[in-house]
Amino acid sequence: MIYRNPKIPEGINYSNANPVKEFALLASGAIAIIILAIYLLGSLLDWSSKFIPFAYEQELAEPWVKQFKGNPTTQQNEVAAYLQRLADDMTPLMALEDDVEITLHYVNSDTVNGVATLGGNIFIFRGLLEKLPSENALAMLLAHEIVHVKLRHPVKALSKGALFTLLYAVLSGQSNTDVSGLFSGTSQFAFLGFSRSQEQAADDEALRVLHEYYRNTQGASELFNVLLEESQQSGVEVLSVFHTHPEVTKRLLNTETVSGINNWPTKGQSVKIPAHIQELVQQNKLQQSAE
Protein backbone atom coordinates (compact mmCIF):
# COMPACT_ATOMS: atom_id res chain seq x y z
CA MET A 1 0.00 0.00 0.00
CA ILE A 2 1.21 3.47 -0.77
CA TYR A 3 0.42 5.97 1.94
CA ARG A 4 -0.18 9.61 1.18
CA ASN A 5 -1.18 12.63 3.28
CA PRO A 6 -3.25 14.91 1.09
CA LYS A 7 -4.01 18.44 2.10
CA ILE A 8 -6.94 18.49 4.51
CA PRO A 9 -9.98 19.98 2.79
CA GLU A 10 -11.63 22.81 4.71
CA GLY A 11 -15.21 23.18 5.73
CA ILE A 12 -16.20 19.53 6.11
CA ASN A 13 -15.93 19.20 9.85
CA TYR A 14 -17.10 22.66 10.69
CA SER A 15 -19.24 25.37 9.20
CA ASN A 16 -17.95 28.71 8.03
CA ALA A 17 -21.30 30.40 8.58
CA ASN A 18 -21.31 33.58 10.65
CA PRO A 19 -22.15 32.65 14.24
CA VAL A 20 -23.86 36.00 14.81
CA LYS A 21 -26.63 35.00 12.41
CA GLU A 22 -27.14 31.75 14.27
CA PHE A 23 -27.06 33.60 17.56
CA ALA A 24 -29.66 36.14 16.40
CA LEU A 25 -31.97 33.43 15.17
CA LEU A 26 -31.71 31.24 18.27
CA ALA A 27 -31.83 34.12 20.74
CA SER A 28 -34.91 35.67 19.14
CA GLY A 29 -36.55 32.24 19.14
CA ALA A 30 -35.79 31.79 22.83
CA ILE A 31 -37.02 35.29 23.69
CA ALA A 32 -40.21 34.67 21.70
CA ILE A 33 -40.82 31.49 23.68
CA ILE A 34 -40.27 33.32 26.98
CA ILE A 35 -42.62 36.15 25.98
CA LEU A 36 -45.24 33.68 24.85
CA ALA A 37 -44.91 31.77 28.11
CA ILE A 38 -45.29 34.96 30.15
CA TYR A 39 -48.30 35.97 28.09
CA LEU A 40 -49.97 32.57 28.47
CA LEU A 41 -49.21 32.44 32.20
CA GLY A 42 -50.55 35.98 32.58
CA SER A 43 -53.76 35.11 30.73
CA LEU A 44 -54.15 31.96 32.78
CA LEU A 45 -53.74 33.94 36.01
CA ASP A 46 -56.17 36.56 34.75
CA TRP A 47 -58.75 33.92 34.00
CA SER A 48 -58.21 31.90 37.17
CA SER A 49 -58.32 34.92 39.51
CA LYS A 50 -62.08 34.62 39.71
CA PHE A 51 -61.67 31.30 41.52
CA ILE A 52 -59.71 32.91 44.35
CA PRO A 53 -62.21 33.19 47.23
CA PHE A 54 -62.96 36.76 48.22
CA ALA A 55 -62.50 35.82 51.87
CA TYR A 56 -58.89 34.90 51.14
CA GLU A 57 -58.37 38.29 49.53
CA GLN A 58 -59.80 39.98 52.62
CA GLU A 59 -57.57 37.99 54.92
CA LEU A 60 -54.55 38.91 52.83
CA ALA A 61 -55.38 42.60 52.91
CA GLU A 62 -56.34 42.87 56.56
CA PRO A 63 -52.97 43.47 58.25
CA TRP A 64 -51.91 45.88 55.57
CA VAL A 65 -55.16 47.83 55.64
CA LYS A 66 -54.89 48.18 59.42
CA GLN A 67 -51.39 49.50 59.13
CA PHE A 68 -52.24 51.88 56.33
CA LYS A 69 -55.31 53.33 58.06
CA GLY A 70 -53.55 54.02 61.32
CA ASN A 71 -55.85 55.48 63.95
CA PRO A 72 -58.51 57.57 62.26
CA THR A 73 -60.11 60.33 64.29
CA THR A 74 -63.88 60.41 64.87
CA GLN A 75 -64.09 63.12 62.21
CA GLN A 76 -62.36 60.91 59.71
CA ASN A 77 -64.59 58.01 60.66
CA GLU A 78 -67.60 60.21 60.01
CA VAL A 79 -66.37 61.03 56.50
CA ALA A 80 -65.67 57.35 55.91
CA ALA A 81 -69.17 56.48 57.09
CA TYR A 82 -70.62 58.96 54.61
CA LEU A 83 -68.56 57.42 51.78
CA GLN A 84 -69.69 53.98 52.91
CA ARG A 85 -73.37 55.00 52.82
CA LEU A 86 -73.01 56.38 49.31
CA ALA A 87 -71.26 53.19 48.20
CA ASP A 88 -73.90 51.01 49.85
CA ASP A 89 -76.59 52.96 48.02
CA MET A 90 -74.97 52.15 44.70
CA THR A 91 -73.85 48.56 45.17
CA PRO A 92 -77.36 47.07 44.65
CA LEU A 93 -77.14 48.42 41.08
CA MET A 94 -73.91 46.55 40.42
CA ALA A 95 -74.79 42.88 40.81
CA LEU A 96 -71.82 42.08 43.05
CA GLU A 97 -71.14 38.46 44.00
CA ASP A 98 -72.70 37.54 47.33
CA ASP A 99 -69.44 37.25 49.21
CA VAL A 100 -68.00 40.56 47.98
CA GLU A 101 -67.95 43.27 50.62
CA ILE A 102 -67.07 46.86 49.90
CA THR A 103 -65.32 48.78 52.66
CA LEU A 104 -64.65 52.49 52.24
CA HIS A 105 -61.73 54.23 53.93
CA TYR A 106 -60.95 57.90 54.10
CA VAL A 107 -57.32 58.96 54.24
CA ASN A 108 -56.36 62.43 55.39
CA SER A 109 -53.62 63.08 52.89
CA ASP A 110 -52.95 65.56 50.09
CA THR A 111 -52.70 62.79 47.50
CA VAL A 112 -55.18 63.35 44.69
CA ASN A 113 -56.29 59.77 44.24
CA GLY A 114 -58.75 57.01 44.95
CA VAL A 115 -57.58 53.42 45.14
CA ALA A 116 -59.30 50.05 45.05
CA THR A 117 -57.21 47.32 46.67
CA LEU A 118 -57.53 43.73 47.83
CA GLY A 119 -60.47 42.55 49.88
CA GLY A 120 -62.87 45.22 48.60
CA ASN A 121 -61.01 47.98 50.45
CA ILE A 122 -61.35 51.34 48.74
CA PHE A 123 -59.27 54.29 49.86
CA ILE A 124 -60.38 57.82 49.06
CA PHE A 125 -57.78 60.50 49.75
CA ARG A 126 -58.72 63.92 51.05
CA GLY A 127 -56.71 65.54 48.22
CA LEU A 128 -59.22 64.26 45.71
CA LEU A 129 -62.34 64.47 47.85
CA GLU A 130 -61.92 68.15 48.60
CA LYS A 131 -61.64 68.96 44.90
CA LEU A 132 -64.82 67.16 43.84
CA PRO A 133 -67.55 69.68 43.01
CA SER A 134 -70.54 67.41 43.66
CA GLU A 135 -71.76 64.12 44.99
CA ASN A 136 -72.26 63.05 41.37
CA ALA A 137 -68.51 63.20 40.79
CA LEU A 138 -67.88 61.34 44.04
CA ALA A 139 -70.41 58.69 43.02
CA MET A 140 -68.61 58.22 39.71
CA LEU A 141 -65.31 57.82 41.56
CA LEU A 142 -66.78 55.28 44.00
CA ALA A 143 -68.57 53.38 41.22
CA HIS A 144 -65.32 53.22 39.26
CA GLU A 145 -63.43 51.78 42.23
CA ILE A 146 -66.25 49.37 43.12
CA VAL A 147 -66.23 48.01 39.55
CA HIS A 148 -62.51 47.33 39.97
CA VAL A 149 -63.38 45.21 43.00
CA LYS A 150 -66.31 43.56 41.23
CA LEU A 151 -64.13 42.54 38.29
CA ARG A 152 -61.45 41.31 40.73
CA HIS A 153 -58.83 43.67 39.30
CA PRO A 154 -56.82 43.99 42.55
CA VAL A 155 -56.35 40.24 42.88
CA LYS A 156 -55.44 40.03 39.17
CA ALA A 157 -52.85 42.74 39.71
CA LEU A 158 -51.59 40.83 42.74
CA SER A 159 -51.20 37.56 40.86
CA LYS A 160 -49.46 39.37 37.98
CA GLY A 161 -47.11 40.94 40.49
CA ALA A 162 -46.41 37.54 41.99
CA LEU A 163 -45.77 36.14 38.50
CA PHE A 164 -43.23 38.84 37.75
CA THR A 165 -41.50 38.40 41.09
CA LEU A 166 -41.29 34.70 40.41
CA LEU A 167 -39.98 35.21 36.87
CA TYR A 168 -37.44 37.70 38.16
CA ALA A 169 -36.26 35.13 40.68
CA VAL A 170 -36.01 32.44 38.01
CA LEU A 171 -34.32 34.60 35.38
CA SER A 172 -31.85 36.24 37.71
CA GLY A 173 -31.13 32.91 39.39
CA GLN A 174 -31.07 34.70 42.72
CA SER A 175 -31.33 32.29 45.58
CA ASN A 176 -31.86 35.18 47.98
CA THR A 177 -35.03 36.40 46.27
CA ASP A 178 -37.73 35.57 48.75
CA VAL A 179 -39.99 33.48 46.54
CA SER A 180 -41.62 31.68 49.44
CA GLY A 181 -42.58 34.99 50.97
CA LEU A 182 -44.22 36.26 47.81
CA PHE A 183 -47.48 37.10 49.49
CA SER A 184 -46.14 38.16 52.86
CA GLY A 185 -45.44 41.66 51.64
CA THR A 186 -48.89 42.37 50.32
CA SER A 187 -48.33 46.10 50.70
CA GLN A 188 -45.94 46.19 47.79
CA PHE A 189 -48.72 44.88 45.58
CA ALA A 190 -51.49 46.97 47.04
CA PHE A 191 -50.86 49.92 44.77
CA LEU A 192 -50.11 47.92 41.66
CA GLY A 193 -51.56 49.67 38.67
CA PHE A 194 -54.40 48.29 36.64
CA SER A 195 -54.13 47.91 32.92
CA ARG A 196 -55.70 50.34 30.49
CA SER A 197 -58.34 47.86 29.46
CA GLN A 198 -59.25 47.31 33.11
CA GLU A 199 -59.60 51.07 33.64
CA GLN A 200 -61.72 51.29 30.54
CA ALA A 201 -63.99 48.49 31.75
CA ALA A 202 -64.31 50.19 35.14
CA ASP A 203 -65.17 53.52 33.52
CA ASP A 204 -67.78 51.99 31.25
CA GLU A 205 -69.64 50.14 33.96
CA ALA A 206 -69.33 53.05 36.38
CA LEU A 207 -71.05 55.24 33.79
CA ARG A 208 -73.97 52.83 33.62
CA VAL A 209 -74.29 52.80 37.41
CA LEU A 210 -74.03 56.58 37.53
CA HIS A 211 -76.84 56.85 35.02
CA GLU A 212 -79.01 54.44 36.92
CA TYR A 213 -78.37 56.28 40.18
CA TYR A 214 -78.82 59.87 39.01
CA ARG A 215 -80.49 59.42 35.60
CA ASN A 216 -77.57 61.38 34.10
CA THR A 217 -73.79 61.01 33.70
CA GLN A 218 -72.82 64.50 34.75
CA GLY A 219 -70.62 63.22 37.58
CA ALA A 220 -68.25 61.55 35.14
CA SER A 221 -67.32 64.72 33.29
CA GLU A 222 -67.08 66.56 36.61
CA LEU A 223 -64.68 63.97 37.99
CA PHE A 224 -62.55 63.81 34.87
CA ASN A 225 -62.35 67.61 34.68
CA VAL A 226 -60.92 67.62 38.20
CA LEU A 227 -58.37 64.99 37.19
CA LEU A 228 -57.58 66.88 33.99
CA GLU A 229 -56.96 70.10 35.86
CA GLU A 230 -54.80 68.27 38.36
CA SER A 231 -52.69 66.58 35.67
CA GLN A 232 -52.18 69.91 33.89
CA GLN A 233 -51.22 71.65 37.10
CA SER A 234 -48.56 69.41 38.46
CA GLY A 235 -47.48 67.74 35.23
CA VAL A 236 -45.34 64.67 35.53
CA GLU A 237 -45.95 63.78 39.14
CA VAL A 238 -49.69 63.33 38.92
CA LEU A 239 -49.47 61.88 35.46
CA SER A 240 -47.50 59.05 36.98
CA VAL A 241 -50.26 58.43 39.52
CA PHE A 242 -52.80 58.20 36.75
CA HIS A 243 -50.51 56.81 34.13
CA THR A 244 -52.41 53.55 33.69
CA HIS A 245 -55.68 55.41 33.49
CA PRO A 246 -56.50 56.14 29.88
CA GLU A 247 -55.46 59.72 29.34
CA VAL A 248 -57.99 61.94 31.03
CA THR A 249 -59.08 63.69 27.84
CA LYS A 250 -59.76 60.29 26.29
CA ARG A 251 -61.84 59.35 29.31
CA LEU A 252 -63.83 62.56 28.96
CA LEU A 253 -64.42 61.76 25.32
CA ASN A 254 -65.37 58.20 26.19
CA THR A 255 -67.98 59.51 28.65
CA GLU A 256 -69.64 61.47 25.86
CA THR A 257 -69.46 58.60 23.40
CA VAL A 258 -70.88 55.99 25.78
CA SER A 259 -73.58 58.38 27.02
CA GLY A 260 -74.42 59.29 23.42
CA ILE A 261 -74.77 55.69 22.29
CA ASN A 262 -77.05 54.83 25.22
CA ASN A 263 -79.01 58.06 25.09
CA TRP A 264 -77.99 58.97 28.62
CA PRO A 265 -78.23 62.68 29.43
CA THR A 266 -74.78 64.08 30.23
CA LYS A 267 -76.24 67.04 32.08
CA GLY A 268 -78.62 67.00 34.99
CA GLN A 269 -79.14 68.18 38.48
CA SER A 270 -76.01 68.30 40.52
CA VAL A 271 -76.23 67.00 44.10
CA LYS A 272 -73.95 68.73 46.56
CA ILE A 273 -71.75 66.87 49.00
CA PRO A 274 -73.41 67.47 52.42
CA ALA A 275 -72.15 70.67 54.02
CA HIS A 276 -71.05 69.02 57.26
CA ILE A 277 -68.90 66.54 55.35
CA GLN A 278 -67.29 69.37 53.41
CA GLU A 279 -66.62 71.11 56.71
CA LEU A 280 -65.02 68.01 58.21
CA VAL A 281 -62.78 67.66 55.16
CA GLN A 282 -61.70 71.29 55.43
CA GLN A 283 -60.99 70.85 59.14
CA ASN A 284 -58.88 67.81 58.33
CA LYS A 285 -56.93 69.84 55.83
CA LEU A 286 -56.25 72.62 58.31
CA GLN A 287 -55.25 70.08 60.93
CA GLN A 288 -52.78 68.45 58.65
CA SER A 289 -51.22 71.67 57.45
CA ALA A 290 -50.94 72.76 61.10
CA GLU A 291 -49.01 69.61 61.90
Next chain:
Amino acid sequence: MGQFQFEIGISILLLLLGYFFGRHAEKRHFHSIRQREEEYRDVLSIASKVTTAEDSAKPGMLVTGSVVISVDYFKRFLALLRTIFGGRVTSYETLLDRARREAILRMKEEARSLNADRIFNIKLETASISKNAAGNIGSVEVLAYGTAISRVNQGGFSND
Protein backbone atom coordinates in the same frame (compact mmCIF):
# COMPACT_ATOMS: atom_id res chain seq x y z
CA MET B 1 -34.27 45.37 39.82
CA GLY B 2 -30.93 47.18 39.72
CA GLN B 3 -29.00 44.04 40.43
CA PHE B 4 -30.83 42.20 37.70
CA GLN B 5 -29.92 44.84 35.14
CA PHE B 6 -26.34 44.75 36.35
CA GLU B 7 -26.22 40.99 35.80
CA ILE B 8 -27.75 41.30 32.33
CA GLY B 9 -25.16 43.98 31.54
CA ILE B 10 -22.32 41.73 32.68
CA SER B 11 -23.65 38.85 30.58
CA ILE B 12 -23.88 41.02 27.47
CA LEU B 13 -20.36 42.31 28.08
CA LEU B 14 -19.08 38.74 28.43
CA LEU B 15 -20.89 37.76 25.24
CA LEU B 16 -19.31 40.62 23.31
CA LEU B 17 -15.86 39.94 24.74
CA GLY B 18 -16.24 36.23 24.00
CA TYR B 19 -17.34 36.96 20.47
CA PHE B 20 -14.61 39.41 19.54
CA PHE B 21 -11.67 37.74 21.29
CA GLY B 22 -12.86 34.24 20.49
CA ARG B 23 -13.37 35.06 16.84
CA HIS B 24 -9.98 36.75 16.58
CA ALA B 25 -8.21 33.85 18.28
CA GLU B 26 -9.99 31.33 16.09
CA LYS B 27 -9.09 33.10 12.86
CA ARG B 28 -5.45 33.35 13.88
CA HIS B 29 -5.38 29.74 14.98
CA PHE B 30 -6.87 28.41 11.73
CA HIS B 31 -4.37 30.47 9.77
CA SER B 32 -1.50 29.04 11.76
CA ILE B 33 -2.89 25.49 11.49
CA ARG B 34 -3.12 25.65 7.70
CA GLN B 35 0.40 27.01 7.48
CA ARG B 36 1.91 24.33 9.67
CA GLU B 37 -0.11 21.55 8.03
CA GLU B 38 1.68 22.51 4.79
CA GLU B 39 4.99 22.53 6.65
CA TYR B 40 4.49 19.05 8.13
CA ARG B 41 3.05 17.44 5.00
CA ASP B 42 6.18 15.26 4.73
CA VAL B 43 5.45 13.59 8.10
CA LEU B 44 2.78 11.08 7.10
CA SER B 45 0.10 10.36 9.65
CA ILE B 46 -1.69 7.10 9.05
CA ALA B 47 -4.53 5.49 10.91
CA SER B 48 -3.65 1.97 9.79
CA LYS B 49 -1.80 -0.43 12.08
CA VAL B 50 -0.13 -2.14 9.14
CA THR B 51 3.33 -0.85 8.41
CA THR B 52 5.18 -1.37 5.15
CA ALA B 53 7.66 -4.20 4.77
CA GLU B 54 10.68 -1.90 4.82
CA ASP B 55 9.55 -0.42 8.17
CA SER B 56 9.82 -3.70 10.01
CA ALA B 57 13.50 -3.19 10.73
CA LYS B 58 13.14 0.41 11.86
CA PRO B 59 12.43 1.46 15.47
CA GLY B 60 8.88 2.55 16.34
CA MET B 61 8.35 5.27 18.92
CA LEU B 62 5.32 6.55 20.77
CA VAL B 63 4.61 10.14 19.82
CA THR B 64 1.92 12.29 21.42
CA GLY B 65 0.52 15.72 20.90
CA SER B 66 -2.05 17.30 23.15
CA VAL B 67 -3.81 20.61 23.28
CA VAL B 68 -6.28 22.29 25.61
CA ILE B 69 -8.56 25.00 24.23
CA SER B 70 -10.97 27.04 26.28
CA VAL B 71 -14.56 27.63 25.27
CA ASP B 72 -15.47 31.30 25.19
CA TYR B 73 -18.66 32.72 26.65
CA PHE B 74 -20.20 33.38 23.25
CA LYS B 75 -19.67 29.81 22.02
CA ARG B 76 -21.05 28.44 25.23
CA PHE B 77 -24.12 30.63 25.05
CA LEU B 78 -24.74 29.53 21.47
CA ALA B 79 -24.40 25.91 22.53
CA LEU B 80 -26.79 26.55 25.40
CA LEU B 81 -29.37 27.94 22.97
CA ARG B 82 -28.85 24.81 20.88
CA THR B 83 -29.90 22.72 23.86
CA ILE B 84 -33.35 24.27 23.47
CA PHE B 85 -33.76 23.88 19.73
CA GLY B 86 -31.39 21.02 18.87
CA GLY B 87 -29.28 20.85 15.72
CA ARG B 88 -25.59 21.16 14.90
CA VAL B 89 -23.59 22.85 17.62
CA THR B 90 -21.49 24.71 15.07
CA SER B 91 -19.80 26.82 17.70
CA TYR B 92 -18.20 23.72 19.21
CA GLU B 93 -17.46 22.11 15.85
CA THR B 94 -14.87 24.73 14.97
CA LEU B 95 -13.43 24.48 18.45
CA LEU B 96 -12.95 20.72 18.23
CA ASP B 97 -11.70 20.82 14.66
CA ARG B 98 -9.00 23.24 15.73
CA ALA B 99 -8.11 21.11 18.74
CA ARG B 100 -7.83 17.88 16.72
CA ARG B 101 -5.70 19.40 14.01
CA GLU B 102 -3.50 21.18 16.52
CA ALA B 103 -2.97 17.95 18.47
CA ILE B 104 -1.98 16.08 15.30
CA LEU B 105 0.39 18.90 14.37
CA ARG B 106 2.10 18.76 17.76
CA MET B 107 2.41 15.00 17.43
CA LYS B 108 3.99 15.46 14.02
CA GLU B 109 6.34 18.03 15.48
CA GLU B 110 7.48 15.49 18.05
CA ALA B 111 7.87 12.84 15.35
CA ARG B 112 10.01 15.15 13.25
CA SER B 113 12.25 15.98 16.19
CA LEU B 114 12.72 12.22 16.62
CA ASN B 115 13.75 12.03 12.98
CA ALA B 116 10.63 10.07 11.99
CA ASP B 117 8.77 10.66 8.76
CA ARG B 118 5.63 8.68 9.35
CA ILE B 119 3.27 7.88 12.21
CA PHE B 120 1.14 4.75 12.20
CA ASN B 121 -1.92 3.78 14.16
CA ILE B 122 -2.97 7.28 15.04
CA LYS B 123 -5.58 7.61 17.84
CA LEU B 124 -7.37 10.68 19.05
CA GLU B 125 -8.87 11.17 22.46
CA THR B 126 -11.06 13.99 23.58
CA ALA B 127 -11.74 15.05 27.12
CA SER B 128 -13.73 17.88 28.58
CA ILE B 129 -12.01 19.60 31.45
CA SER B 130 -14.15 20.65 34.44
CA LYS B 131 -17.18 19.03 32.80
CA ASN B 132 -20.31 20.84 33.94
CA ALA B 133 -18.96 22.26 37.16
CA ALA B 134 -21.04 25.29 38.09
CA GLY B 135 -19.52 28.65 37.26
CA ASN B 136 -16.86 27.04 35.11
CA ILE B 137 -16.53 27.99 31.49
CA GLY B 138 -14.93 24.65 30.63
CA SER B 139 -12.29 23.70 28.10
CA VAL B 140 -11.57 20.75 25.86
CA GLU B 141 -8.46 18.62 25.63
CA VAL B 142 -7.57 16.61 22.54
CA LEU B 143 -4.75 14.10 22.69
CA ALA B 144 -3.33 12.56 19.52
CA TYR B 145 -0.92 9.66 19.76
CA GLY B 146 0.56 7.10 17.41
CA THR B 147 3.68 5.10 16.55
CA ALA B 148 6.32 7.05 14.72
CA ILE B 149 8.72 5.15 12.47
CA SER B 150 12.27 6.44 12.33
CA ARG B 151 13.83 7.29 8.95
CA VAL B 152 17.07 5.50 9.74
CA ASN B 153 17.50 1.81 10.12
CA GLN B 154 18.76 1.15 13.66
CA GLY B 155 17.28 -2.24 14.35
CA GLY B 156 15.99 -3.76 17.60
CA PHE B 157 14.45 -1.96 20.56
CA SER B 158 16.03 0.87 22.41
CA ASN B 159 15.12 2.95 25.41
CA ASP B 160 17.12 6.04 24.37
